[in-house]
Amino acid sequence: MDKLKERFYQNAQAMVADIKAFQKENADKKVGEYNVSQIYGGMHGIIGLITETSKLDPEEGIRFRGYTIPELREKLPRAQGGFEPLPEGIFYLMLMNDLPTFDDVMEVSNNWARRAIVPKHVFTVIDAMPLHTHPMTLFSMAIEAMQTESEFTKAYRNGIAKKDYWDPTYEDVMNLIARLPRVAAYIYRRLYREDKHIEPDPKLDWAANYAHMLGYDTLEVKRLMRLYLTIHADHEGGNVSAHSAHLVGSALSDAYLSYAAGMNGLAGPLHGLANQEVILWIKHMQKDLDCESPTNEQISQYVKKTMAEGKVIPGYGHAVLRKTDPRFTAQMDFAKKYIGFDPVIDLVHRIYEVVPPILGSIGKIKNPWPNVDAHSGALLMHYGINEYDYYTVMFGVSRALGVLAQLIWSRLVGLPIERPGSITTDLLKKKVATSTQKPVEKAAT
Ligand code: HAX
DSSP states (O other), rough: OOOOHHHHHHHHHHHHHHHHHHHHHHOOOOOOOOOHHHHEEEEOOOOOOOOOOOEEEEETEEETTTTHHHHHHHHOOOOOOSSSSSSSHHHHHHHHSSSSHHHHHHHHHHHHHOOOOOHHHHHHHHHHSTTOOHHHHHHHHHHHHHGGHHHHHHHHHHOGGGGGHHHHHHHHHHHHHHHHHHHHHHHHHHSSTOOOOOOOOOOOOOHHHHHHHHHHHHHHHHHOOOOOOOOHHHSSSSSHHHHHHHHHHHOOOHHHHHHHHHHHHTTTTTTTTTTHHHHHHHHHHHHHHOSOOOOOHHHHHHHHHHHTOOOOOTBBBBSSSOOOOHHEEEEHHHHHHOOOOHHHHHHHHHHHHHHHHHHHHHOOOOOOOOOOOHHHHHHHHHTOOOOOGHHHHHHHHHHHHHHHHHHHHHHHOOOOOOOOOOOOHHHHHHHHHHHHOOOOOOOOO
């Protein structure tokens, strides 16, 4: 067993015992009720999942193993001479429940570099698809194609005991994360750089190597990539990508099958694809108004027009958050610190002034504030990464860190197959008619 893996397993034992004891002692305790609108309303506010890696607070935003994004930008190790945390560090934190030292982060980085060789047939699968295929479709297919290498599937066929599931899952997770940047960069170069591919440089950290393979070797893009891959890494368990991966994983599908499912969810415009939609919406606004830098008044008119056409304002709103997303704020801070004036970033910041009061004035929208996707595309465009159809793939590379760390934990704790109940409207009506319970508040999220 490699040293990193052994340390994880040894340290995790006390926590696993604690989780199991808690579960046993409190099995019958009631922690909340839910109402009809929650049953129809996408189960919002119903706590029905265990996710150890991060927790989202509606007012404060995400905490990774208890740490906020500003805290992590301060505390996580950086590359030598670097200014943003290395994403290897947030993975270590989510996996180990412990802040890493610089050496710990280097150990993860080197471990991934050793595992990063992508089997040739994965590239053949990508090459076989037409060039108009969406990058997220290729990304999901490539992840599925890598499933031929699954250690878990092999071990299961050979009759592995339940208590050992975590071990080949760990191997699959580490291999998959190590290979994602190579696959993602290959898709980019195939679609947008005439198939001129760039070999990985194993001396670089995970994020810098991704930037390098995409064809952006500057310090500035590497710095942005480290921040980008850190802040998109996890958002507790109920979001569509994390939940899909968890659900599929609960059937003991391996890490590749589970993560591909998560990516199919991330590819939806109400979730991760919103980062592409934001830039598309901005481009349509500029074209419609025949102007690169519309005034706040013009933006306001365009927002109202979009709403009147029955469309959503991409990058705004959230199912849980009720304040500006700290991932948006981190990117705004990055732009202010490292980038001077940029017309698209300026537009994104002025949209932030205009949109919340308009959305807030429409009673039904619960959160008028921007989410992570409102900002990310503008930063990428600043550095010349203009292919907005590709942006969600970058999100997908990052999201693996949290979702797959959680998959190891799910196997270690032995979480069962997920199977929530459902009800027909007829039966629900009968239940409501015979209920003597008073309406209840939503469970805290
Ligand atoms: N623009 C216009 N209308 C919006 C809106 C927005 N940005 N956000 C919410 N609404 C509407 C909803 O469509 C819903 O309308 P109906 O009742 O007519 O169906 C109503 O307001 C109530 O919605 P809500 O309860 O406030 O929000 P939900 O939890 O249902 O949805 C969404 C949350 C993120 C899906 C929603 O805010 C949205 O569509 N936002 C735009 C797309 C987007 O930015 N998605 C990315 C979210 C973050 C993420 O996952 N990133 O990857």
